[in-house]
Amino acid sequence: MAAVTxxxxxxxxxxxxxxxxxxxDVVATLERPSRGYLLLLFSAVGLFLVGLTTFGIxxxxxxxxxxxxxxxxxxxxxTTFVFWVGIGHAGTLISAILFLFRSPWRTAVYRSTEAMxxxxxxxxxxxxxxxxxxxxxxxWLLPYPNQRYLWPxxxxxxxxxxxxxxxxxxxxTTFLVFxxxxxVAAVRDKVTGWRKAIYEMASVGWQGTDNxxxxxxxxxxxxxxxxxxxxxxxxxxxxWDFASAIVPGWHGTIFAPxxxxxxxxxxxxxxxxxxxxxxxxxxxEHMITEYHFDNLAKLTLFTGSILFYAYAMEYFIAxxxxxxxxxTTFFRRAFGPQWWAGWTMIVCNPFVSQLLxxxxxxTNLTALFVISIFVNIGMWFERYVIIVSSLxxxxxxxxxGQLNPTWADWGILAxxxxxxxMWFLLFAKNFPIVAIQEIKEMIxxxxxxxxxx
Amino acid sequence: xxxxRRSRKVPGILAAFTHLDAAxxxxxxxRARGHRDLVVYTASPNHEIEEALDHxxxxxxxxxxxxxLTGCAAGFGMTIWMSYDWPTLVGGKTIASIPPYVxxxxxxxxxLGSLSTVAAVGLFSVLFGKRGVAYDPKFSDDMIGVxxxxxxxxxxxTEDLLKAAGAVxxxxxxx
Numbered sequence: 001m002a003a004v005t006x007x008x009x010x011x012x013x014x015x016x017x018x019x020x021x022x023x024x025d026v027v028a029t030l031e032r033p034s035r036g037y038l039l040l041l042f043s044a045v046g047l048f049l050v051g052l053t054t055f056g057i058x059x060x061x062x063x064x065x066x067x068x069x070x071x072x073x074x075x076x077x078x079t080t081f082v083f084w085v086g087i088g089h090a091g092t093l094i095s096a097i098l099f100l101f102r103s104p105w106r107t108a109v110y111r112s113t114e115a116m117x118x119x120x121x122x123x124x125x126x127x128x129x130x131x132x133x134x135x136x137x138x139x140w141l142l143p144y145p146n147q148r149y150l151w152p153x154x155x156x157x158x159x160x161x162x163x164x165x166x167x168x169x170x171x172x173t174t175f176l177v178f179x180x181x182x183x184v185a186a187v188r189d190k191v192t193g194w195r196k197a198i199y200e201m202a203s204v205g206w207q208g209t210d211n212x213x214x215x216x217x218x219x220x221x222x223x224x225x226x227x228x229x230x231x232x233x234x235x236x237x238x239x240w241d242f243a244s245a246i247v248p249g250w251h252g253t254i255f256a257p258x259x260x261x262x263x264x265x266x267x268x269x270x271x272x273x274x275x276x277x278x279x280x281x282x283x284x285e286h287m288i289t290e291y292h293f294d295n296l297a298k299l300t301l302f303t304g305s306i307l308f309y310a311y312a313m314e315y316f317i318a319x320x321x322x323x324x325x326x327x328t329t330f331f332r333r334a335f336g337p338q339w340w341a342g343w344t345m346i347v348c349n350p351f352v353s354q355l356l357x358x359x360x361x362x363t364n365l366t367a368l369f370v371i372s373i374f375v376n377i378g379m380w381f382e383r384y385v386i387i388v389s390s391l392x393x394x395x396x397x398x399x400x401g402q403l404n405p406t407w408a409d410w411g412i413l414a415x416x417x418x419x420x421x422m423w424f425l426l427f428a429k430n431f432p433i434v435a436i437q438e439i440k441e442m443i444x445x446x447x448x449x450x451x452x453x
Numbered sequence: 454x455x456x457x458r459r460s461r462k463v464p465g466i467l468a469a470f471t472h473l474d475a476a477x478x479x480x481x482x483x484r485a486r487g488h489r490d491l492v493v494y495t496a497s498p499n500h501e502i503e504e505a506l507d508h509x510x511x512x513x514x515x516x517x518x519x520x521x522l523t524g525c526a527a528g529f530g531m532t533i534w535m536s537y538d539w540p541t542l543v544g545g546k547t548i549a550s551i552p553p554y555v556x557x558x559x560x561x562x563x564x565l566g567s568l569s570t571v572a573a574v575g576l577f578s579v580l581f582g583k584r585g586v587a588y589d590p591k592f593s594d595d596m597i598g599v600x601x602x603x604x605x606x607x608x609x610x611t612e613d614l615l616k617a618a619g620a621v622x623x624x625x626x627x628x
Contacts (some may be wrong), residue, residue: 019595021494151535154542155553163560171567178571186496189590205579207588209577210493210506214576217498218511223567226517230563237556397461440497445473445597448619 010093010359011291019440026183026188026432029282037281044421051415054408055130063133065408069401072391074131080416081127082383083266084120085165085238086259089231091117092172093299095179096227099220105295106290107438111183112278112428114176119423120270121169123416128161130412140292156417157240164237171230174222180214181206183432235263242386243416248325249333249390252317258310262382265303265349268296269375276369278428287434290363297362300375304353311350325395333389337402344386348378464627465602466611467587468620473501475619480505482614483601492586494598502597513573520569521562528558572627587626598624 017025033041058065068075091113098106129138141152141162152159185206188199206212239259242250252258272293279288318330333342352374361367388403427433470476476493480502483491493502534552540548592598599620603611608625615623 023496023594151539153541153543154532154536155546155550160553160556160560163557167560167564170564174567174571178574182497186593187591204575208494208496208593209586210491210495210502210508213495213498214503214508215511215513215574215577218513219517219570222514222517224568226521226563226570229559233556233559296621354499401596437497441499445499447474448472449474 011289011294011363015443016150016329017227017286017439017443018314019445020444022436022439022443023186023190025284025287026434026436027187029284030187030191030349030429030431034281037425037429040277040281041422041425046420047414047418048422049415049418051412051418054247054335054411054415058130058408059135062109063131065406066412067404067406067409069403070249071399071401072388072403074391075403076384076398076405076413077127077131079380079383079387081131081414082122082387083380084124084127084416084420085168085237086263086379086383087120087266087270088117088124088168088172089235089260089263091115092175092227092231093118093264093267094271095175096224096231099224100228103295104442105292107442108434109271109275109292109296111176111179111435112275112433113267114172114179115424115427115431115433116267116270117172117428118169118176119420120255120267121172122423125165125421126416126419157237157244158332160237161241164234168230168234171223171227175227178220178223180431180437182208182437184434187432199376213251220343232260235259236282240243242390244268247390247394248323248387249318249329252314253318254310254313258314259305261303261306262349262379265300265307265353266375268300268303268380269372272296272300272368272372273376274424276365276372278433282433284434287439293365293368294359294362297356297368300371301353301356301362304350304356304375307353308350311346320406329393331391332393333385336389336393338385338389341381342389343380345381348374349382352378462626463586463600463602464604465587465600466608466615467589467624467626468599468601468615469589469591469622470597470599470619470621471595471621473499473597476599477501477505479599479615479618479620482618483599483611486614488601488611490602492598492600494588494592494600496593496595499597511577513570516573517566517570518574520572521566523569524561524563524565525558527565528561529554532557564611587624589624596621 031438066075066077091110094106094113095110095117098110129135132138139160154160180201184199185203185208187202188196191199236259238255239255243252243255245251275288276293279285315330318326321327333339334346336342352371355361355371357365361371392402393400469480477581480491480493484505484507491506493506495502529551533549536549542548546553586600586602589596589598599615601611601615612623613623
């Protein structure tokens with residue numbers, strides 16, 4: 001595949017590979033890792049160990065090390081939880097929603113975004129457990145018949161979250177693994193020795209027979225159809241953790257679509273951060289081309305613009321409502337003690353995304369990479385601002401307090417990036433990061449009589 | 454019976470094609486001669502081959518529906534039953550308050566619908582799939598494979614048909 005630039009419509013997809021080229025090129029990504037890859041992997045493992053050590057200290061001594069300051073008892077851990085859940089959303093958007101829309105550009109990138117989804121949600125799932133303090137009794141959140149005959153409170157959005165995140169993790173993992181089976185079989189047929197035995201097991205007897213494809217295709221369609229409302233619901237449920245409370249700055253009807261758009265935006269930022277260096281490290285520049293980045297950037301621009309509208313509406317409604325608590329909260333977001341966080345969010349999200357109106361920027365990978373870093377930072381700060389600024393200044397001014405994050409907060413945050421990066425890199429080196437069978441589906445097979453169907 | 458079926462190889466002919474139209478022609482000709490138990494291997498799904506084979510719609514959808522409905526019923530059933538098992542007034546809402554329980558029922562609909570879909574593929578592809586038929590690693594790369602179960606007296610004519618259609622390789626598979 002290659003990208004050719006058309007003067008009026010921008011980069012277009014031009015397929016020059018054969019089926020055999022696709023298998024060869026993707027299998028080549030699974031060969032001996034380069035020095036750059038190992039450096040990235042060791043850095044990720046190092047960061048993860050920082051997080052693990054911090055977590056060990058928290059388990060031993062308790063949450064007192066973290067910077068919780070009354071009345072701010074949801075802080076960096078919940079911020080990071082929402083951040084990672086959000087990251088996962090772009091993956092399912094690209095793999096499921098764009099599958100239903102039959103968008104051809106998703107094929108080369110969807111596997112990496114799906115993997116990103118699974119590992120991001122896996123990372124997010126750790127945070128409520130870290131945050132609850134006594135981690136060894138986290139299972140109290142689950143509905144099981146305990147010795148006190150108590151059941152969880154199903155009217156609480158926090159419990160909805162347990163179900164939403166649990167379902168999302170299970171379904172996105174199923175979707176990823178299910179999609180991998182034919183590709184793992186293709187790898188099995190190319191490699192030798194002990195690797196062949198492992199891929200043989202992982203391919204669960206896949207041979208690509210007409211019967212297997214018949215059931216597989218139908219099932220993939222239904223999985224996509226089920227994953228589509230799921231992805232839209234998950235961040236809506238996360239947003240209700242906030243919106244169903246009466247805390248100023250949280251109690252907004254706009255929250256569900258605002259959070260979903262923000263989640264997809266942040267996920268697209270992370271997709272760009274991951275695949276721009278990865279395509280070079282795995283030498284698949286000819287498979288993930290300018291065409292794909294142009295489309296990813298357009299989607300980033302679209303969701304960034306929805307965020308622009310949502311931010312503007314939040315401030316407008318705070319003023320228009322005449323509610324002094326709302327007005328004070330939003331005034332302090334921009335001009336209060338943590339004004340720097342408020343402005344980081346405003347600059348990095350709605351404003352930086354508007355640069356993507358220019359095709360030159362959308363097709364310049366260095367610019368896109370820099371923008372993606374701004375998106376990641378901006379979206380982490382968005383959650384920080386929503387959570388921390390609202391809790392800092394509630395209805396009782398005498399109870400106001402400012403959060404001061406400590407080493408325990410930053411250690412866990414850094415560890416989460418290490419944990420996520422470690423799994424993603426291990427995946428990229430051991431499984432096809434580009435979907436072999438879907439790309440082959442786009443390449444017409446040769447015909448004796450020439451022409452296309 | 455199942456064990457015997459698993460351990461025995463099916464005798465027949467395995468042909469490899471590089472051209473799609475040649476493979477489709479071969480499939481149509483074989484079906485016209487009454488071969489209904491062909492196995493066709495492709496690296497990616499192909500609708501022309503699907504049409505030539507004329508399979509019905511996969512029954513997987515039924516499992517999706519049953520799984521989804523079970524999840525939905527389980528979601529409402531669990532939340533309502535648990536609410537009445539230890540009745541506590543929360544937030545001024547009724548004991549069993551349906552709107553918040555919709556979230557749980559929705560999530561379980563998706564969860565069980567998805568898992569039953571995948572389980573159905575496993576069931577139909579592995580458990581009820583054809584076993585003991587020949588395979589070649591080239592079929593996951595760039596070739597189309599057609600396996601025709603054939604009795605000794607059918608072998609000659611079938612081989613001629615496959616070669617005439619454009620098979621680049623034809624192999625006999627003994628029992």
